[in-house]
Amino acid sequence: MTFDAIDQKLLQLLQNDSKQTNKELSNALNLSVTAVFERIKKLENNGVINKYVALVKKEKVDKSFVAFCHIKLSQHIQEYVVQFEKEVTNLTEVLECHHISGDYDYILKVVVKDMEAFREFMVEKLTNINHIGSTHSMFVISEVKSTTAIPI
């Protein structure tokens, strides 16, 4: 699909606050409520808007510790790759897993309570997955920026 300037603005607004009413959006965009409604539905139907979610502040739910883990597989057999990706996806502590270029195969973003919980996660969950060759972890000292808003 194709976006005009209004769609772009609308996506920006919704990426920052999806609880705005169509009336508020219609004011911001100088459109009628119905026009806003229809544009949003179109963006949803075309899969541009994927889902709507509540973002939880991790400190408030006692998950303040964030780490990035690099992982290398022992061998790059397809079977191993598929199994690793499946198992890592099932770990709720792993918010993100990306297959990347470079020295390591994957980078994971892991969220847990504290360093001790991270140790447990590594020992009991992550390294229990088969075919992991080596890992290298980096700990987040402070979160400088974190947004879900894709530039549009």
Added chain:
Amino acid sequence: MTFDAIDQKLLQLLQNDSKQTNKELSNALNLSVTAVFERIKKLENNGVINKYVALVKKEKVDKSFVAFCHIKLSQHIQEYVVQFEKEVTNLTEVLECHHISGDYDYILKVVVKDMEAFREFMVEKLTNINHIGSTHSMFVISEVKSTTAIPI
């Protein structure tokens, strides 16, 4: 604040789909609509729920290229740190910036159109920021898992 099992379930539900009506949530939780409403308001007021956002599929807005950039500052003077963090925060292509332990000072998640756009981003924006010592980029080959839902 303190969470009971219902709050936890509620947060899980809202982290996965914030567009569910209170009636749907009340069914899932075996509660009245009002009770759900009040629990949500409490979670919002206590800052547990930070915001509600629309998640956009990056492929649909022509931002399919994701890279992680490691950055080392030339010197760790506070002034340099503050300035770097401020400037990097203003770059819309940078969705995340974390100050981390390890060989590098920061890790960034960058979203752009393609490799060519990434090159431009590096040359014209990122390395224009003062006090950057060195960088090292890793490109995402495939996104194995990506969620905003913190385990609760």
Added chain:
DNA sequence: AACTAAAACTGAAAATTTTTCCTTTATGAC
């Protein structure tokens, strides 16, 4: 320039949801 079809817009009405208000229930302290 006039015509047509499609897309986008508008305002009003209908349907649904959110929010308020008041009553009831459960829990723990005295």
Added chain:
DNA sequence: GTCATAAAGGAAAAATTTTCAGTTTTAGTT
């Protein structure tokens, strides 16, 4: 048992979403 507090439920009110019918705009064709 009584009181105080917190959580829950139901019903009504307020607000929002969604539908609908009709109009305007746009783009392409003749």
